[in-house]
Amino acid sequence: MNPANYVYLSALLFTIGAAGVLLRRNAIVVFMSIELMLNATNLAFVAFARIHGTVDGQVAAFFVMVVAAAEVVVGLSIIVMIFRTRRSASVDDANLLKY
Amino acid sequence: MSQLGWQAVAVASEAKTSTGEAVAFWILAPLAVLASLGMIMAKKAVHSALLLAFVMLDLAICYLMQSAPFFGVVQIVVYTGAIMMLFLFVLMIVGVDSSDSLIETIRGQRWAAVLAGLGFGLLLVLGIGRAALSGMAGLGGANASGRGNGSNVQQVAELLFTKYVFAFEATSALLITAALAAMVLAHRERTEPRASQRVLAEERFRPGAYPTPLPPPGVFARHNAVGTPALLPDGTPTELSVPTELVERGDVEAVGTAPLPSGRRSEESTETEPVA
Numbered sequence: 001m002n003p004a005n006y007v008y009l010s011a012l013l014f015t016i017g018a019a020g021v022l023l024r025r026n027a028i029v030v031f032m033s034i035e036l037m038l039n040a041t042n043l044a045f046v047a048f049a050r051i052h053g054t055v056d057g058q059v060a061a062f063f064v065m066v067v068a069a070a071e072v073v074v075g076l077s078i079i080v081m082i083f084r085t086r087r088s089a090s091v092d093d094a095n096l097l098k099y
Numbered sequence: 100m101s102q103l104g105w106q107a108v109a110v111a112s113e114a115k116t117s118t119g120e121a122v123a124f125w126i127l128a129p130l131a132v133l134a135s136l137g138m139i140m141a142k143k144a145v146h147s148a149l150l151l152a153f154v155m156l157d158l159a160i161c162y163l164m165q166s167a168p169f170f171g172v173v174q175i176v177v178y179t180g181a182i183m184m185l186f187l188f189v190l191m192i193v194g195v196d197s198s199d200s201l202i203e204t205i206r207g208q209r210w211a212a213v214l215a216g217l218g219f220g221l222l223l224v225l226g227i228g229r230a231a232l233s234g235m236a237g238l239g240g241a242n243a244s245g246r247g248n249g250s251n252v253q254q255v256a257e258l259l260f261t262k263y264v265f266a267f268e269a270t271s272a273l274l275i276t277a278a279l280a281a282m283v284l285a286h287r288e289r290t291e292p293r294a295s296q297r298v299l300a301e302e303r304f305r306p307g308a309y310p311t312p313l314p315p316p317g318v319f320a321r322h323n324a325v326g327t328p329a330l331l332p333d334g335t336p337t338e339l340s341v342p343t344e345l346v347e348r349g350d351v352e353a354v355g356t357a358p359l360p361s362g363r364r365s366e367e368s369t370e371t372e373p374v375a
Contacts (some may be wrong), residue, residue, distance in 0.1 A: 019216030020139035052237025070277035
């Protein structure tokens with residue numbers, strides 16, 4: 001098997017995550033789609049590290065994971081705060097700035 | 100591409116993966132794609148979360164297969180262990196409203212999104228197909244070049260604490276900032292003084308309030324499930340006895356006003372008024 005198949009898998013997962021962000025209205029599911037995209041890039045990093053024969057790709061994936069953890073903490077607390085004030089987790093309901 | 104000079108490295112050693120890895124990949128990859136498709140299509144957010152946890156475990160095995168043992172284990176501990184559980188906790192808080200609305204605020208957005216997704220995927224796959232990615236250097240040489248006797252974990256640690264040490268320190272600052280931000284966002288300032296027992300008691304006996312404890316579910320009913328409303332003396336069900344979450348979700352059992360065996364209902368219903 002060609003190790004580039006991992007990169008293809010990563011591209012597919014990234015595409016599905018991006019489509020999820022565009023399609024879904026629930027803020028939490030949108031957030032999960034973002035997590036899926038981050039995971040897909042991690043897979044590409046690890047695959048490229050192996051293809052090129054350096055460990056630097058794995059270190060980059062490690063940093064992506066740290067940033068993802070920080071992003072989840074802040075994002076989820078924002079979602080909880082919006083839910084507290086507006087009683088809804090739909091991205092369409094947070095449109096006060098529109099008018 | 101040739102200026103980067105990695106193609107020469109790529110053809111140097113093992114160009115193909117082992118058969119075992121190929122078999123595992125062709126099992127894991129379709130499962131990951133199916134589960135992530137299910138994730139974006141699942142109606143309930145909890146199902147999405149579970150499917151995403153499955154994709155993450157799947158990817159963890161992919162990392163383990165690709166000679167990244169440290170990263171595979173960290174993926175399980177951090178992603179499926181910490182991040183997905185955080186998602187599930189927030190789903191418990193947001194609970195009732197976790198289903199998606201199907202109203203499109205922008206007309207035709209769904210189809211446009213599907214088209215854009217297909218186009219983007221095609222672009223990515225074709226781009227990867229055009230790149231020269233045949234061959235693989237493997238991590239054996241890179242691991243052996245460090246001081247870790249060929250161990251991947253020690254090689255990652257060496258890079259992390261020498262070449263990338265500033266980035267590593269920056270991530271620690273980032274994590275502390277994120278923790279502080281979460282505390283600030285979750286904190287609610289008390290805008291009014293705490294209600295004393297006297298205030299609470301007066302509130303309770305205000306006209307229009309309900310001074311006694313609410314009726315428990317299932318009283319005088321045929322089932323004692325939590326979603327079964329209690330029957331009032333005249334035989335009508337009262338929603339006061341059912342948790343409000345169940346009422347909002349529409350999970351209240353339809354009891355109907357079944358006639359009581361002795362025919363008491365017709366006589367008593369005139370003198371008792373339903374509390375609700």
